[in-house]
Each structure stands twice: as C-alpha cells, then as structure tokens.
Amino acid sequence: FPGMDRISPLDDMIGVGDMVLLDPLSEDSLISNLKERFGHQEIYTYIGSVAISINPYTLLPIYTPEKVEEYRNCNFYELKPHIYAIADEAYRSLRDRDKDQCILITGESGAGKTEEASKLVMSYVAAVCGQRQEVSQVKEQLLQSNPVLEAFGNAKTVRNDNSSRFGKYMDIEFDFKGQPLGGVISNYLLEKSRVVRHVQGERNFHIFYQLLAGGPAKLLNRLKLERNCDRYSYLSAVSENANGIDDAAEFETVQNAMQIIGFTNSEVTSVLETVAVVLKLGNIQLVAESKANGMDACSMAHTAVLGEICELVGLDETILENALCCRTMEMKREKMTMSLNVAQAYYARDALAKNLYNRLFNWLVNRINESIKVKSNERKKVMGVLDIYGFEIFEDNSFEQFIINYCNEKLQQVFIELTLKEEQEEYVREGLEWTPVKYFDNTIICDLIENSKKGILAMLDEECLRPGQVTDSTFLQKLNQVCKNHKHFESQVIQNAKHISDATLPRHCFRLQHYAGKVTYNIDGFVDKNNDLLYRDLSQAMWKANHKLLKSLFPEGDPKKLSLKRPPTAGSQFKTSVVILMKNLHTKNPNYIRCIKPNDKKAPSLFMEPLVRTQVRYLGLMENIRVRRAGYAFRQAYEPCLDRYKMLCKQTWPHWKGKARDGVQMLLTTLGIPKEEYAYGWTKIFIRNPKMLFDLEDKRRRRVYELATVIQKTYRGWKCRTHYLLMRKSQILISAWFKRHAQQKKYQQTKQATITMQAYVRGWKLRIACRELTYSCHLHTCMHTHVYCTYGCTSRQAWKRVHAHTHKLPLTSWVCVCVQVRKEYRKYFRSNASKRIYSFVYKRLLHKYFMDLKNNLPSMSPMDRKWPSVPYMFLAPTHQELKRIFHLWKCKKYREQITAQRKAMFEEKLYASELFKDKKALYPISVPQLFQGEYLTMQKSTKYQKLSSTIEEKIIVADTVLKINRTNGKSSPRICLLTKSYFVLADVKSAQIKTAINLHDISSVSVSHYSDGLFALHLNERSSVGTKGDYLLISDHLIEVITKLHRTATETTKQKMNLHILDEFKVKFKRDEVLIKFVEAVAKNGNGAVCKKKSSHMMEVMVQ
Ligand SMILES: Nc1ncnc2c1ncn2[C@@H]1O[C@H](COP(=O)(O)OP(=O)(O)OP(=O)(O)O)[C@@H](O)[C@H]1O
C-alpha cells in the first residue's frame, strides 16, 4: 500500500471489530460475529465506544508490556479492539480534557469483570502514568490492594472460582499531570453468610484456606490452628481444592501485598488471629440442657475450643460462654437473662462469626484506604473503576442474590440512562432529527425493588420493624399483597390466583423478572439477614477482649456507648450506598466494558450460543447498536469545542469574536469535513463517527506541536538574543577595558623611551657643550699665554682686545646653546634627570672623597692615631669605620714585621704591665727600657764563666743586686742569677754562689709602690736555704727581675706566685718578724733605697 504508513486494523479484521458496522444487523449476525471473533481469540469487540469482552478462560498473549506500548497514546479505532484502548481513552480524557472518568464493567458472575477491571485496566493505567519513585509507590499500593481484598472478599462459587463476594468501587485519584496520587475504595455488602454456610461445590472465603495451606507452622501453632481444612466445620462441607488455586502461594502474595500497602506486623498478626477466631467459632459444639424450670438451655460440649479462642483474644472463658449460651433482655429498667436453646445458641455463634468477619473486612478496606489516601489537598482528577458482583442466578437464591441482582439492575439502569435513554432524549432536546429506538427500560424493576413505599426492600424493612410475630412467610404474604399486579413479580399465591400452575415456583419463593432473566428467590432468612442482628451480649463480650483489633471492631459493646437505637437494616444500608454510587457515577464520564461469559464450564474456546444469546439480550446490545448507528458518537458544547479546536483554523485562531456556534461552523467548514459527519444542536455539536473526532484530535495534536514549536522558536530566539546582547555588551566592556589598559601600557613605554632618548640627547648635547666649553677654556688660556707672550700685558686687558676681534667665539655660542637647551628641556628634565644627576653627583663625591683620603693617609705607625677630618657629614659613619679599619690594618702590618725575639720581649713587657701597671711608680720608667736579661757579660769574664758552668740551667737573668743586711740594713752587692729552677746569689768578687734559692721555696715577693728597686723574697718556712729568713734585695732592674722571676716561678711551680705591692710589709729574719716600712725622703745616694734598721722589728726604707 504505497503512501500508507500504517495498515488499518480493519484490513485483517476477523469479523467486524465495531459492530456498529455490522451488516445485516440482527441478533444472529451479532452472535455469529462474536463467535467468529472468539474462535480466533479476538475476545474484544466494540459497539462504538463500548467494549464487549468475552471471557477466554485462558491466558492470551495480549497483555504484554509491548501491547501496552502499542495502545499507549493511540486512537482506539486505529488498533484492534482491546481493553487497553478503552483504558487509554479514559486515561487520556482524564488527563487532557480534565474530565473525571468511570469505568463500568458489567456482566454476570464469572464473565471476567474483576479480571478486566482491577487487573487489566488498573495495570494499564499504572504502566502508562508517571514512573517517579513516589508515584511507583502509590501505584504499587493501589495494585496490591487487589490481592488482599480478593483473599478476604472472594470465594469459589459454582460459577466462578474467584467470585467477588462484595462490591468494590475504587476511585483512583490523579494530579493535573495525570500522575496517580492515591485512591479511595468503597465496598458494598459482603456476602457474609458464606462464612458459616455455602452450598456444595463452593468454598468459604479464600483467606481461610490460604492461611491453613500457606501459614508457616510456627504461625499456625501460635494461632492454635491445624493444617487441615476438615478439622473446621465452616470449611469442611466442600472439597477444598479449587482447581488451579494454589492457596499457599496466594497466602504469600497476600502477606507481601499487606506489607507493601503498609500493614504493620502486629496488624497482620491481629488480622490473622481474628480469622483464626472465626474458624474456631465454627468448631464450638453445644449440647442441650434442661433447666429446673423446664426451659431449654444449652452448654458447651467441650471447652477446649472456647479456651483457645479466649486465649487468642485475651478474654475470660465464662464471659464468652455466657454470651453464647444466654441472652440478656433489657426492658425499661429491668435486665433479664434468658438461656438460649441449642439452635438459638448456634444461631448466635454463627451471627458472631459472620459479624466478626464482616467487620474485619470493613476494617481492612478502611485500613487500605488509610494507606492509599491522597495526602495533599491539590485538585484531583478521578477515575472510578467499578467491579461489582455480577448478576447471579443460582438454584437456590437468597437475600444476597436479591441484593446482588438489585445492584446489577441499577447498573443496567445507568447504562440504559446514559447510552440509550439520555442519548435519545438529548437528540430531541437539541433539535436533531431523530427516530426513537425502542429498548427495554428496567426502571420498572428497579422501582419494584427500591421504591420507598411499595418496594420489596421497603416492605422487608417494614416487616422487620413491625412488632409482633414476624417471619419470612409474613413477609412473603405482604409481598403477595402489594405486588400482585406487578408485571415483573411472581409468586405461587399470585400464580394460583391467576390460575396458572407453575411447578418451578415453590411456595416459599417469589420470582422477579430481572433485565437479565427470571430469578426465583427463596425467602428463608430474608428477615433475619435484613435485620442483621447481633445479640448485645456478644458484642459486649467481644469488646471486653484484650485484643486491640477485636475490641475496635465492636465499639457498640462499650457500656458507655450503649444505644437502644436499632441499627439500619442491611437492605436499607445497601440501598443508600447504591444510591450514593449511582450519583457518583452520574457525575463522571462513563466508559463501558460489558463482559460476556461464553460458557458455564469455565472452559476455554467453548462458545455456548444460547448462553451468549441470553446475555446479549439482557445486556441490550442490539438496542445499543441501533442507537449508536442512528446517533452520534460524540457531543460537546460549542464553547469548549471551539476552545479545543480553534487553532485548526486561521479565522478562529487565536480569538473568535462571534458566537461559539458560528466559530465551530467556521472551523468545520474550513476543515472541509463532510456535512453528514456532524449535526448542529442548539447548544452542542454532534459528531457522528469517532473517526472524525480522532482526526480532529490528530490535527489538533499536530497543530499544538507546531504552535509549541513556534512558542519554543520565539522563546529560544528571545533567549538567544538576550544572551547575545548580554555577551555583546560584555564584550564591548571587556575590549574597552583592555584597549585602555593596552594604550596605558603603550603610553608608559613611549614615555619611558622618550625620557631615555631625551636623557641621551641631553647628555650628548651637554657633552658637546662641555667639550666646546673645555675647548674655549683651553683657547682662553692659550690666548692668555699667547697675549701675554705676544703683548706683554695681562690677559684681562688682552681679552678685551681679543674679544673685540673675535666677537663670535665658541664660548658665546656654547652659552647660548646651554640656555636654549635648558629652556627647551626643562619640563622633561625634572622627572628623570634629577635622579641621574643625583646619582652622578653622589658617585662623583664618593670618588673625590676616596681619592682625597688616599692622598692624605696618616703614617703607618700604630701609635699614630691621626685621621683626616670628615669632609661630608653624610659620610661620617663610613669615615669612622674606615679609620678603625685603617688602624687595625696598620697594627697588623706592624705585627707582621716583629721578630720572634722581640715578640718574646713584648710578651714579657706585657706580663710586666699586668703586674705593675698603675701599681708601682717605677713601672712607667721601665717601659721604654728593653729587658736584656743578662746585664753581666757572663761569657767574657772567666770568673763568671766558672759560675755559669756550675749552673747547668740556662740563665734567664744575670745582674748585680744589693743585698740588705738583716741586722743593720746596710747593703752589699751580689751577683744575682735566675734560672728555670733557682734564684742564685753569688759573691761579686769571687763569683762564688752564696745562696741558691729553689723557686719552689719562694712563697711570695713584696715590693713598694714607690719608684725604688727594693724587693723582698719571702721564703717558705721549710725552705732548703736554711733559717736565715727572707731576703731584702735592691735591683736597678726591679721590674724586669721581678717580672721574669714571677713568670719563671709560676711556670716552674705551676702555681701563681704572690706579688704584694704595699707601703709596708713584714719579712722574717731568722725567726723574727720585721716590718719593712717605706718612707718618702730625699735620696742621698742616687735613686736607690736606703734602709735603716730602726728596731729589731722595724726597718725603714727611704725612697724618693
Ligand atoms: N481476560 C481474561 N483472560 C483470561 N482469563 C480471564 C479473563 N477474564 C476472566 N478470566 C477468567 O475468568 C475467571 C472469572 O473472572 P472474574 O473473576 O473476573 O469474573 P467476575 O466477572 O469478576 O465474576 P464475579 O462476579 O463472580 O466476581 C477468572 O478467574 C479468570 O480465570
């Protein structure tokens, strides 16, 4: 198919996908179309926007993620009919058109409502909406509510292995982007009688079997349950293993689901404990007893089960036993306890079990709602999914079936109202040409049931509330009376009255002609079930239990909340909730899925025509097709329609000034849509085929993309331009700054270069000028000399003369040049030249200073401390430092030329200065005198040679001294020799040694501070010299002799010899101590000291 990018699903369609196109249209052709399609596993067929689904009873490969992708955002006429297409359409209407939606799934039990509704629709919606973390959690919680509610609310029936035994309506709430926020579940009348009784071949609610099969041994132990269904009377009546149901696996699924929803562990345990209590209640056995007053009573056959129950829920056994076996009647102010007979007690037991389970189920729904409820207050869009128990016809139909079928009747009414009645009425209202299509309106049946005065439910309530003897039979009698003329009501009494014999209608039954067929209801239990009474003793007993959940399930058991008001009956409760539900559905845009059951064997590929025909009839599919064929698929008020599609036409975009209707007309005409495809109503536009609507939607989508592109383009252009302008502005700013900076730099360089050049040029010019000046000076001098020689006169005189001749001398020109240069360059001069001049002058000054200093250096004598005066004050520190350095240098030079001998002498001189300087008056005189040591020419005289030969050691001092006589103070000369170890005194004439004093024996030496030459040698007491005592000697070289003696003695004895410089001191002569006292006097014989012995203890020494 060249040019076609997609092959139409109609091309390989099995039968007719949309039965609006069925030709010829008849019931047979409709059924054979369904059959043909079913045979090819095409289970979905449309009637316009209504989907017909035939239960395949086998898993088909049409629910894969790829299929989800395929149907996502695709118009449903483009692909094969599918539940996903309906779900997608509903979701997109919700998201894009902001219209709350509801998906109504109807069909009889086992037709596939739950599968389609809760599983496929919800999982599709979950798959196509947001993938964010928090959204995923919400989706998971919504999806996981299914297994939990199914476990507690579904059961195997003869029609369906997983039959919903409660009605469920779930509102899924979305935000404005179409992302799920949460939801609310409403539940309708659980078939609680199933807890205590079910017919052969059916099962109790799944959870009982799941708990026993899948509960871990530890849990069962804790709950005191056995893994055997036969042990429980509520379960044992049937074969438990429903085909294909894996209870153990399901139990795990339920537990996981509860965890995901947010049940705490303790909540899960409490729920399971309650389930266990219900099971155990069924095992309570009662035995009849006769009381003393002859009244029937009962008691527990055995208390083990009762004990287990009470232990599980924390209740006193006697309380529960009394509550089960007795009944307290309260009459005005009296309380009366009545014993129950066995039947009554069993009734009470079962009532408790049913109520307990029912309340547990309601609690579960509320708890799930708690988890999935929307936490934010933002505006929500809602998609409601209704999965209510399907229409049921059993062999024995009771109150539950009556209620279930009533509900289905109401749903059929909604369908009729919205698709058939309302639609046709609207065509007329809007002034369209319309030939009415006949259909069966079930309002009459609904009225029969729900009429508030003569309705069956009203009469049942009346009967229940009526005082006196009330039984199911009295109720039937009442019905026979009130409904005897009703076309859809039959009973044996009425039939008999009409003389019709009908064996299929027993006496205790009545029959209703429902939209889906006739159903015979057995009235047994109607009154009881409607009353739904639980003895107050039982609710009070339950409230007393120490089990949080159980206690909360029976709030009316609280004595403080005691109310004598009768609770509303089950029927009226159900009616109220159905009314609310219907109102709710009317506010939403309905999407229909009508489920058909192909066979009653739950077998795949089996299409039982009669069964399907019945369903086709009561579902009103033929009427549906007829209305659809003649009618219009879509309608919308002019304003919203124009708002939605006005962008498709230039005239209406962006604003249409005229009336909305004219705008729509303009739009459709411009788009060239054939006239037969639509019709104008008074307020709405009617579109015949969905295809046209989808075409419009496609066009709109493309146009919106285009418009979005224009907006994007404009925005991007604006953004880029803004950005560009900003960049440009920034660039100009940056370049301005940069240029300024570059120019500044360049200017600085040029300025620097100019100044440098100026400096050079000026220097060069000055040098030339200087040269010229020097030259002129030379010239001047030459001229002087020349003039003088030539003219014999002074230069001044000559100058004048010469100047007269040579008035254009270079000097003049130099001065001119100088002045001019200075004038011209003054402005540049200050900035740079001053620095250079300063540096030049400074260098010049330094140079001059150093040259002057060099030429005026003082003598090299270390004694010469002279130094030129400082020429410039700024050089004063340098000048001082140079003086110091120069002196040190002089000293160094001086030291370098001294010989070792002189050095030794100077050392001795230094030694002498340390001993005597500033202590003895003789010292300054001795300083310039050289220390000669040998004053006697020992080698020349033979007698001295002899003396020196007797002394082996080197002679340090050889001199003549005067020795003072100890007795009279007179002096006599002696030769004095000093060696390394001895101080020797020898006779001057004979040169014989008189005394040799070991240096060790000299303890100290005493001298005066005068300029005399007397000194005393103090000897140790144990000296080797004998006992003559200390020596008084006079030397002309006292300073030298004592210095050398002191030095030698210190070196030899390794002990510092004591030297006393005093004006008087004591000496020892023999054993006497004599005071030597120095007295200043005029000298008689030179400068020598004169001693006078004044007494034996004092000797005076006259000194100058
Ligand atoms: N689309 C499907 N594909 C495969 N099997 C299906 C499909 N729909 C239904 N079934 C099968 O049919 C059985 C009955 O379906 P379901 O429980 O949905 O019926 P129902 O209409 O909800 O009945 P009830 O009114 O009793 O609750 C399911 O357990 C399932 O095995």
Ligand SMILES: [Mg+2]
């Ligand atoms: Mg169901």
